[in-house]
Amino acid sequence: MSEGAEGSSTSLSGKVALVTGAARGIGVEIVRELASRGAHVIVAARDVQSAEKVASALREQGSQASALKLDVTSDADLKAAAEAIGAAHGKLDILINNAGILLDSPDGGTPAPLQPSVALPNVVRETFEVNFFAPVFLTQLLIPLLKRSDAPRVVNVSSIRGSLAHLSDPASPVYPVRALGYDTSKAALNAFTILIAEELRGTPIKINAIHPGWVKTTMGGDQAPVTVQDGALTAVKYATLGEDGPTGGFFFLDERLPW
Numbered sequence: 001m002s003e004g005a006e007g008s009s010t011s012l013s014g015k016v017a018l019v020t021g022a023a024r025g026i027g028v029e030i031v032r033e034l035a036s037r038g039a040h041v042i043v044a045a046r047d048v049q050s051a052e053k054v055a056s057a058l059r060e061q062g063s064q065a066s067a068l069k070l071d072v073t074s075d076a077d078l079k080a081a082a083e084a085i086g087a088a089h090g091k092l093d094i095l096i097n098n099a100g101i102l103l104d105s106p107d108g109g110t111p112a113p114l115q116p117s118v119a120l121p122n123v124v125r126e127t128f129e130v131n132f133f134a135p136v137f138l139t140q141l142l143i144p145l146l147k148r149s150d151a152p153r154v155v156n157v158s159s160i161r162g163s164l165a166h167l168s169d170p171a172s173p174v175y176p177v178r179a180l181g182y183d184t185s186k187a188a189l190n191a192f193t194i195l196i197a198e199e200l201r202g203t204p205i206k207i208n209a210i211h212p213g214w215v216k217t218t219m220g221g222d223q224a225p226v227t228v229q230d231g232a233l234t235a236v237k238y239a240t241l242g243e244d245g246p247t248g249g250f251f252f253l254d255e256r257l258p259w
């Protein structure tokens, strides 16, 4: 484990973690890992029954978990989530903005069918609602609860596709695919990460953006080389950073990625 990380054996007992889009894909593996280390995980999903299924399975294994209905594009759900977490726990230690969509292409491994010059306005707008506006507004609403934690950590699940350095580098594996909505929404999420981390530098809150790898999920597709379990590793690592860990960075495992 690199400098700054608490280590995989560190107990998260007493910590409360909220993960969006947690009923499937990378999100469900993140909650499983955090719960196995002793955190109370709030499994948030727009379909509360799916969230409850994950939460009840975790409780049956002896973990602490609760389900929360959270469509991240709903202002009412965002506000209700902050109120419910405040009422139930009085604080939040870990926020993982994981929910995301890729509408430009049905498979992250194939070129988007529409080039940026003709990308559909509704695709770009809808993508920004989930991938950018939602994490911004949810984080804003939860900052008061995060400030009540001893060691608050926020992880924005971004993508190497949000790296301007990679998008403009013909040698980068992401270069041939031009997914306008997805790529620009993740670049905006990266910019938000920088701005909010700089605002909060000097406070205990650490906020980082991460790339999970190219992961075998509905979004990543069957060709993806990374298992969904391994796809959760980077998010968990930056959600459990020690006091000497970084803030305002962009990472894949131990590697610092270029913006």
Ligand SMILES: NC(=O)c1ccc[n+]([C@@H]2O[C@H](COP(=O)([O-])OP(=O)(O)OC[C@H]3O[C@@H](n4cnc5c(N)ncnc54)[C@H](OP(=O)(O)O)[C@@H]3O)[C@@H](O)[C@H]2O)c1
Pocket (backbone or CB within 6 Å): 020, 021, 022, 023, 024, 025, 026, 027, 045, 046, 047, 070, 071, 072, 073, 097, 098, 099, 100, 101, 108, 130, 157, 158, 159, 160, 211, 212, 213, 214, 215, 216, 217, 218, 219, 220, 221, 224
């Ligand atoms: N897979 C990859 O290769 C890869 C690579 C780079 C970055 N990422 C990022 O990793 C994150 C997780 O992706 P994944 O691979 O696990 O994708 P996924 O299997 O398609 O899962 C996406 C998750 O986002 C949730 N979601 C979508 N819209 C939502 C909304 N309006 N409100 C609440 N939840 C919503 C989904 O919930 P529902 O079940 O309700 O649809 C689902 O839980 C995303 O931010 C993605 O951009 C993935």
